[in-house]
Amino acid sequence: MSPYEEIILDHWKNPRNKGRLAAPDLVGMEVNPLCGDAVRLELKVAQGKVTDVRFDGQGCAISQAAASLLTELIQGKSLAEVQTLEEKELLSALGGVIQTRLNCALLPLRALRKALQKLS
Amino acid sequence: MSPYEEIILDHWKNPRNKGRLAAPDLVGMEVNPLCGDAVRLELKVAQGKVTDVRFDGQGCAISQAAASLLTELIQGKSLAEVQTLEEKELLSALGGVIQTRLNCALLPLRALRKALQKLS
Amino acid sequence: MMDLAQIRGDFPVLKRLENGKPLIYLDSASTSQKPHSVILAESRFYQEQNANVRRGIYLLAYEATELYEAARRRVATFIGARSEEVVFTRGTTEALNLAAWAVGETRVSPGDRILVTEMEHHANLIPWQELARRKRAELLAIPISEEGHLDLAAFRKMLTSRTKVVAVTHVSNVLGTVNPISDIVEEAHGVGAVVVVDAAQSAPHMSLRVTELGCDALAFSGHKMLGPTGIGVLWAKSELLEAWPPFLTGGEMIREVWLDRATWADPPAKFEAGTPPIAQAIGLAAAVEYLERIGMDVVQTHGRELTTLALAGLQSRPHVEIYGPKKAEERGALVAFNLRGLHPHDVATLLDQEGICIRAGHHCAQPLHRRLGLAASCRASFHIYNTREEVEAFLEALDRVWEALR
Amino acid sequence: MMDLAQIRGDFPVLKRLENGKPLIYLDSASTSQKPHSVILAESRFYQEQNANVRRGIYLLAYEATELYEAARRRVATFIGARSEEVVFTRGTTEALNLAAWAVGETRVSPGDRILVTEMEHHANLIPWQELARRKRAELLAIPISEEGHLDLAAFRKMLTSRTKVVAVTHVSNVLGTVNPISDIVEEAHGVGAVVVVDAAQSAPHMSLRVTELGCDALAFSGHKMLGPTGIGVLWAKSELLEAWPPFLTGGEMIREVWLDRATWADPPAKFEAGTPPIAQAIGLAAAVEYLERIGMDVVQTHGRELTTLALAGLQSRPHVEIYGPKKAEERGALVAFNLRGLHPHDVATLLDQEGICIRAGHHCAQPLHRRLGLAASCRASFHIYNTREEVEAFLEALDRVWEALR
Ligand SMILES: Cc1ncc(COP(=O)(O)O)c(C=O)c1O
Numbered sequence A, B: 001m002s003p004y005e006e007i008i009l010d011h012w013k014n015p016r017n018k019g020r021l022a023a024p025d026l027v028g029m030e031v032n033p034l035c036g037d038a039v040r041l042e043l044k045v046a047q048g049k050v051t052d053v054r055f056d057g058q059g060c061a062i063s064q065a066a067a068s069l070l071t072e073l074i075q076g077k078s079l080a081e082v083q084t085l086e087e088k089e090l091l092s093a094l095g096g097v098i099q100t101r102l103n104c105a106l107l108p109l110r111a112l113r114k115a116l117q118k119l120s
Numbered sequence C, D: 001m002m003d004l005a006q007i008r009g010d011f012p013v014l015k016r017l018e019n020g021k022p023l024i025y026l027d028s029a030s031t032s033q034k035p036h037s038v039i040l041a042e043s044r045f046y047q048e049q050n051a052n053v054r055r056g057i058y059l060l061a062y063e064a065t066e067l068y069e070a071a072r073r074r075v076a077t078f079i080g081a082r083s084e085e086v087v088f089t090r091g092t093t094e095a096l097n098l099a100a101w102a103v104g105e106t107r108v109s110p111g112d113r114i115l116v117t118e119m120e121h122h123a124n125l126i127p128w129q130e131l132a133r134r135k136r137a138e139l140l141a142i143p144i145s146e147e148g149h150l151d152l153a154a155f156r157k158m159l160t161s162r163t164k165v166v167a168v169t170h171v172s173n174v175l176g177t178v179n180p181i182s183d184i185v186e187e188a189h190g191v192g193a194v195v196v197v198d199a200a201q202s203a204p205h206m207s208l209r210v211t212e213l214g215c216d217a218l219a220f221s222g223h224k225m226l227g228p229t230g231i232g233v234l235w236a237k238s239e240l241l242e243a244w245p246p247f248l249t250g251g252e253m254i255r256e257v258w259l260d261r262a263t264w265a266d267p268p269a270k271f272e273a274g275t276p277p278i279a280q281a282i283g284l285a286a287a288v289e290y291l292e293r294i295g296m297d298v299v300q301t302h303g304r305e306l307t308t309l310a311l312a313g314l315q316s317r318p319h320v321e322i323y324g325p326k327k328a329e330e331r332g333a334l335v336a337f338n339l340r341g342l343h344p345h346d347v348a349t350l351l352d353q354e355g356i357c358i359r360a361g362h363h364c365a366q367p368l369h370r371r372l373g374l375a376a377s378c379r380a381s382f383h384i385y386n387t388r389e390e391v392e393a394f395l396e397a398l399d400r401v402w403e404a405l406r
């Protein structure tokens, strides 16, 4: 009966890059006050590239799977690429997200943008 | 075209007992804040009877005609009779009053009741 | 240009009789009538999409939230604003209470000056009186001329560095005067005062562009612009909404809550505590859509045409006294007047016998009536569904009233 | 006894599909659905009687005013009150803000004590926080037991001669707990404190008699009791309404107004500034009529039956945690719960795929959720149009959710 794509269930049950970095260069944190979902992203940056990334958080399957998947999407990418990452890329990487839950899926992206703010 | 009974027009154009008394025994005043209509009733009382009465005021034809007519209704009556005077007596003496304007017609009666309050 | 017969067909109440006569409704400044599309928008919401907003994550609630937020966007576009700056309230009165309270909390100290005008509706007067009392500030009223225009020279003299706010109506609901908001704003901003505009009588009748007006906050009611009762709008600049503390507190306006304290959501949610008037916001959006389909310029022209006719007719009758500017171009779509020696209530009752509804009283502007030396006045006001024939019928009936009661 | 099929036929939204499935609406505690008669009452008003109230003296306005005041009388009878004691507001939230503000203005001084409870909805918590801050008073929360009952022994200890007000919910919107209002009132009155009751969750489901409850003020919303959005009620004892200053100011709540000051009308008008939610009050009266026709006892019994079924079904599933009293007789018609390890949002989304609408979140009770050690919970709530089959479908679907996500 699940409307959740396999990829969401997979990332939710087996989160990638979950945890903290020793000395992150960039950190972004977002909370959805309506449900308590929280995502924290930590990035290590060297020579304009994301060399390491971790997420931490709690909440629903969608927000946590999206955070896990997002770490994979940006790992090793140039900051320029990461900065231009669009909502729809994340959503399609998740195999599509039900409209009533877009907010959950986009929470990690908002955390990423907060982390990147410190660059500009 | 007038929905006003002749008696209302008559009392409005030729008010009875309008003015003030030199030394009234009872005084009652009522104002309708929505339209500014005001009626003041003054009574002279001797041996349990209304021996003299005056009204003063300003406002619409109905409130002023009702005040004028009310002075005639209570002139010479015993206080007991005046105290039990009912709304419908005044209204029927006026030949009936349109429902949207009952408040105007009853304003003088409220002034009378205020005046009588000082008795009890 | 505008198909009046078709428009009239859109308003079910116009089929009703009043005292056995066809209804001639000339009290739209008090509340307007509603077209089918507005009535339907509300009932369709209840029949097909009813759910609470912002809270649920099921589809029904998602749709309800989308409709509610789309209504906000439509209203924002209607006044040339951004939707984050549009707060839904019950009406103009609540909106002005909110603004007066928040301006007070953020800008007014003892000894500061608050300006209103002699022509304000109680809704844009008493909240400022209460603020002046609470903050021990000084409340002054900009005077009006004999013809009912604001005395701008006097206004300029009232502006000091301690003048913190100017609260002014866009269109007077008695005089009809259209006030020069952008001029007032320019002067007020010169001393750092904010300008709060009561647009209850302008929003229903003209195209509003908050950026062109230049004011800092603006309030209006749905029910006067073909929309439902129970809904209104406070627009304010983002900087103000950010700075203002919330007025009502409770659910939906919070970020985090502990037993002893709470933090607030971003505007506009910060100012919408509790379940909002959801169906009414959707109904208001339908009213805006209806008005926009006709075109606000057409709406204004039509109102002006009827007002010109009414003004001319009233002026030609020597026993009629008119209040406010004599030219229709300087007015909203309404005329207040008196028949010499007759009480407005009697005039209104006699007109009502002929099916004609006008307002009689102080129109929630007692200080203005006192200024004009009146206890009350009659007022005829128009909207898009009124016709020239109705105005003529009103003028003729007025002659019969005069004959009957003079 | 009660013809459920016929009742369901009265609610148009129930014909709708949710994600392709028949809609099973289990979120009435957030907002209820509306019967035809309520939707019709509003649209009929707009179509046939629309005018502003209290102002006009023409027949149309007279009829509108009569309908509005008849609505007040009907609501008053519904709660066993006198109609002068019934103030129309936008909803519970506005009503509680008004009460908190007015109690603050008339009874609370620095150092005084205000009591709330750990289970309050934000609407009956934050206004009191704001009051405590404004008056430098002390705000304390009556604790709850593990099963979600108020700790009355702790409550008694909190009562001192400085305790001025006790604000308490009648029925918790999360725990479902029905609080012993008359006991609380007796204790509170013993020290001279007034009791303000949040009846948002009780008014829709049980017969309320304010005189039997004994409280001093009580608030509820129309939209949770089959009525429209945009309308609610504050009931308060006449002595209080007489003593309280107005909360919002503007038109219709005044006696006399000068430029620098104003005097107030008598209650309830004193508390109804501006054009009220007229159509919505009339719609609320239709909702009350609908509920009374069924009978509040029948409404309550039906809710209890469904709650019993839901409680039993949830309790029999070891991976389900339930919050609040375990017996349906001690509850309103709702159950909050969690599936072990699953986020309420995921549960709600998966149920919604089967057409079942439940609420997931903190239900505007963050402090209570913190007290329970939760970020959020699921909540199923019922009203007169829900069936046993729907509750069973919900329980079965919950098993599929568990299978899919565990
Ligand atoms: C217990 C309780 N109090 C207050 C409220 C607030 O009601 P409203 O949002 O209608 O103002 C609610 C509903 O959300 C509630 O359940």
Ligand SMILES: Cc1ncc(COP(=O)(O)O)c(C=O)c1O
Binding pocket: C029, C030, C091, C092, C093, C094, C121, C123, C124, C169, C171, C172, C173, C198, C200, C201, C221, C223, C364, D251, D273, D274, D275, D276
């Ligand atoms: C100029 C003006 N301001 C404010 C108001 C108050 O509007 P509402 O009663 O909708 O709050 C009105 C209407 O009565 C008005 O004409």
